[in-house]
Amino acid sequence: MADPMPISLPPHHPQCLGCGPDNPAGLHLDVHRHGDTVVTDITFDPRHRGAPGLAHGGAISAACDDLFGFVLYLVEEVAVTRTLTVNYLAPVPLGQPHRITARLQHRHGRRLHLEATGTGPDGLTRFTAEALFLTVDHNHFAPHGADTEVQAMFTHHQPHDREHHN
Numbered sequence: 001m002a003d004p005m006p007i008s009l010p011p012h013h014p015q016c017l018g019c020g021p022d023n024p025a026g027l028h029l030d031v032h033r034h035g036d037t038v039v040t041d042i043t044f045d046p047r048h049r050g051a052p053g054l055a056h057g058g059a060i061s062a063a064c065d066d067l068f069g070f071v072l073y074l075v076e077e078v079a080v081t082r083t084l085t086v087n088y089l090a091p092v093p094l095g096q097p098h099r100i101t102a103r104l105q106h107r108h109g110r111r112l113h114l115e116a117t118g119t120g121p122d123g124l125t126r127f128t129a130e131a132l133f134l135t136v137d138h139n140h141f142a143p144h145g146a147d148t149e150v151q152a153m154f155t156h157h158q159p160h161d162r163e164h165h166n
């Protein structure tokens with residue numbers, strides 16, 4: 001079967017560490033939906049350096065965590081990370097695009113079990129990640145004054161609003 005057309009997904013918000021276009025320290029992830037997966041191509045650069053020439057594990061972890069946050073658009077529910085495990089299978093060189101693909105593996109009540117894979121241009125999978133997200137309601141963000149902002153993320157920015165085909 002032919003691959004589904006990719007659909008552009010909106011950033012969580014402009015200042016998001018993972019995907020916010022206005023965050024100068026951000027990873028600036030550009031994310032698309034491909035069927036039941038979400039996909040981003042990231043090229044770690046010297047700002048993300050761990051060992052010389054290689055990406056820092058924390059930067060890889062942040063990219064996976066934020067990409068998991070895009071699966072929520074598919075689930076159409078707000079959830080937050082409870083656990084995140086990254087399997088660093090091989091060093092990730094700076095300056096080479098890596099494709100990270102994430103999806104919902106299964107759901108059990110409030111528990112969303114998510115999985116991701118990061119693969120280089122040579123076809124080598126250099127990291128995988130698994131996360132448990134727990135669904136929350138908007139009140140979760142209320143003590144921090146962000147409840148309406150998060151609500152807007154999931155109402156005003158429906159993925160199909162920005163549909164385009166690459």
Ligand SMILES: CCCCCCCC(=O)SCCNC(=O)CCNC(=O)[C@H](O)C(C)(C)COP(=O)(O)OP(=O)(O)OC[C@H]1O[C@@H](n2cnc3c(N)ncnc32)[C@H](O)[C@@H]1OP(=O)(O)O
Pocket residue numbers: 012065066068069072078079080081082083109110111132134136140150
């Ligand atoms: C808005 C989208 C932005 C996306 C950005 C990218 C993602 C992020 O960075 S999110 C930010 C980082 N994460 C956070 O700040 C979360 C901080 N943690 C919390 O606020 C709370 O722990 C929270 C809300 C996750 C859960 O608290 P609470 O609602 O009290 O849940 P709790 O009762 O402990 O657990 C709920 C259920 O999950 C189960 N559970 C909890 N932990 C685990 C675990 N590790 N494994 C399996 N089950 C678990 C519990 O047993 C419980 O099950 P049941 O309902 O059957 O009793």
